Every structure is written in C-alpha cells, then in structure tokens.
Amino acid sequence: MPSSADLLEPLRRGEPRALGRAISWMENGHPGARDLMASLWPHLGRAVVIGITGSPGAGKSTLTDRLARALRAEGQKVGILAVDPTSPFSGGAILGDRIRMQRIAADPGIFIRSMATRGALGGLARATQDAIDLLDAAGYDTVIVETVGVGQDEVDVVSCVQTCCVVLVPGMGDEIQAIKAGIMEVADLFVINKADRDGADQVEQELTAMKSLAPPRPWDPPVLRTVAQQGEGIPELLDRVREHGAWLRAHGGLARKARERARLRFESLLAEAALRRARAQAGSERLEAAIQAVADHAQDPYTAVAGILGEP
Ligand SMILES: Nc1nc2c(ncn2[C@@H]2O[C@H](COP(=O)(O)OP(=O)(O)OP(=O)(O)O)[C@@H](O)[C@H]2O)c(=O)[nH]1
Ligand SMILES: [Mg+2]
Secondary structure (H helix, E strand, C coil): CCCHHHHHHHHHCCCHHHHHHHHHHHHHCCCCHHHHHHHHHHHCCCCEEEEEEECCCCCHHHHHHHHHHHHHHCCCCEEEEEEECCCCCCCCCCHHHHHHCHHHHCCCCEEEEEEECCCCCCCHHHHHHHHHHHHHHCCCCEEEEEEECCHHHHHHHHCCCCEEEEEECCCCCCHHHHHHHHHHHHCCEEEECCCCCCCHHHHHHHHHHHHHHCCCCCCCCCEEECEHHHCECHHHHHHHHHHHHHHHHHCCHHHHHHHHHHHHHHHHHHHHHHHHHHHHHHCHHHHHHHHHHHHCCCCCHHHHHHHHCCCC
C-alpha cells in the first residue's frame, strides 16, 4: 500500500492516477489522508475555482465543456468536478456527462471526476473542497465545479468556489422563484443559457426584477446570455469570471472567502471530532441510551447532551 510520501511526488507532477487515488483517500478517510493534506497545504491557493450551478438539464455540462476547451486553448490545465447530490454513485457514474465529455476526457490536460453522496465521509462539500485542493496542488490552473441546484448540499458546495455562475434557461416559469432561495445570495454571475430559445428576454426581465428586490450587494452579479451548444457567449463568460476575480482581489474578497472556507472546514471537522471523542469516552451504548431517552421524552436533548459531556 502506498504511503502519503509515495503519493506526493506523482501528485505534485499532476499524474491523473495519483490524483484519482488521492481524492479517494480523502473521501474514504484513508489513514494517510491527513499526512497527505499536511504535506500539500503550504502549496495551495493558486487555482482559480469556478462554480457552475443550476437546474437539471440547464446546460451546465455543455457550458463546462466549452469553458474547459477555451481554457485549454490558452494552455491551462483544467480540473472538472461534477457534483451530484442526488446521485448515490461516485467515481464517474454520471453516464450522460461521460458521453458528452468524452471528447475533452481524452485530453491529458483535463481531469474529470464525478463526486456523489456515497462514500464521501463528512459530506459532499468537504469531499469537493478536498478534491479542489488536490487539483490545485497537482498544478491545475482552473477547477470547474458543476453542481445540480438542489438544497443545502449545493449551497455548501458553492462556498468552495471563487466565482459562482448560476445557469438559468428560458421558459423556467416558477422555477426562477424556487431558485431564489439560497442561490440568489451566492450568485456572482447569472448565465441565461439556451438563449437560442424563445423566452430569454422574459427570464432576463424576471431576473432583473428579482435582483432589484434583493438587498444591494457590493458586487452586482451581471447577467449574460450563452448558447453553450454552439459555443456562443463563452469568451464573454470567461471575461466576466475574470472581472469578478479581479474585483475580489481588489476588495480583499479572496482573503475573506479563504477565511470563511477555513472556518467552515475547521468547525465541521471539530464538530465531527468532538462527536467521535464523546462516543469513545461515553461509549456507544450510553450514547444510544441517551438518544432513546430523548425519543421517549424521558429527557430533553439539551440535558442529555450536557449529561454525555459531563456538564452540570
Ligand atoms: N438549444 C440549446 N440546447 C442546449 C444548449 N446547451 C445545452 N443544450 C442541451 O441541453 C441538454 C442538457 O445539457 P447538459 O449540458 O447535459 O445539462 P446539465 O445542466 O449538465 O444537465 P444535468 O447535469 O443532467 O443536470 C443537452 O441535450 C444539451 O445539448 C443551448 O445553448 N441551446
Ligand atoms: Mg451535467
């Protein structure tokens, strides 16, 4: 079995096999995972991370594919993480994506990985953040994170990215309302994809109306149109992503985001470690008994937790 030291060099050279294995290590809580991260940590923070999020079928993968090809044409190395909180499978089982992305998958300058719920210790957001860090350490210039727009899981995933692009399509109707909750606040850019279809004007109007109702933000997320299938609007999208990056740098946003990410990660690891420790110290039986007592209304949860922690 390779040690983290064995993995480190090929990983730093950007070898896809080492990268794939390292991502699995982090997902599965391999004993060498912590050492590996410790060795890499000083080298991180170089990669630009772009999030592409939106409803199923909005064209996220097509956009991602186009963006990746545009960045490759500039000579960049590109990592793609396809995050699907609704899928129990991981390791590349998103068949449609695989077929669509076959063309770019053959390019050694592009690394693609599907991330799904199963097997990701500590949740998808953490697994995604770890994978981003590994790609960063492996010399990938840009990482594109594609997530389906559903609930908290993906809002957490969005916290991993530098620039979050929310993809809308014409004819969404009520869906635009649904997207408002949570996603409105995290969007750095709105992309109206499938602009070749009728109704792009209407989505844009609804979006503008929604933006005007939201509390003003220091960065006003621009709205742009793309036809990902034809590659239309992709250079403009990249320009806007870079503008946002420049704005972040000029306003201390990168440091602020880095600190927020560090806090989320630190606190979730700490909470998990505290639970593990409590379980080890009190014993699983006592913990289960306490949970049952709460369920039976024999004891309230606050008192039960204090009891496990030995607090008065
Ligand atoms: N008309 C039109 N179709 C598009 C455009 N972009 C993508 N499509 C098509 O929309 C369908 C869905 O595209 P995907 O890129 O798989 O969408 P997705 O958001 O990744 O889908 P999921 O990952 O399944 O949520 C495909 O058939 C694409 O060819 C576009 O700009 N115009
Ligand atoms: Mg997709």
